[in-house]
Amino acid sequence: MTHLETSQLIQRLQLLQSRLCEMASDLGNLTDPEIVAVSEEADRLIVQLQRLRxxxxxxxxxxxxxxxxxxPASQSTEEIGQQGRAFLSKYS
Structure with a gap:
């Protein structure tokens, strides 16, 4: 998923959060089926964003x-090659 899609998910989640606040204020009942449905959609988006992150x-x-x-940063490839040749010479 691209950064743009992630931004769109975040924007959608923010809209859902605002809608939830308005609905809770209007309906006064957090267990209202409409509020539960919007809350579940927000939950799905949160899980999706967590997976993406x-x-x-x-x-x-x-x-x-x-x-x-x-x-190693302290050794050049030439130095490592010389060490390898010295090892082979010693044990040949």
Whole structure:
């Protein structure tokens, strides 16, 4: 899901929250079937947003792991190659 879709979900959730407040004020009964239906829709959106945020966090974590260097920063590939050759010479 794209950032735009996430923004649309958040906007929809905000509208539902406002509607819930108005309905609760007008109806005065939080167990009214209309209020329950709107509340359930808001709950579904909240769960969907939480899943998206979790997926985005996992994606960022994987991206950062993939971007990490496999070589120690203090050693160049040339130094590692020299160490490997020295090891082979010593144990050959």
């Amino acid at each position: 979790k997926e985005e966090a996992e994606y960022r974590k994987m991206s950062s792991l993939c971007n990490m260097s496999l070589l």
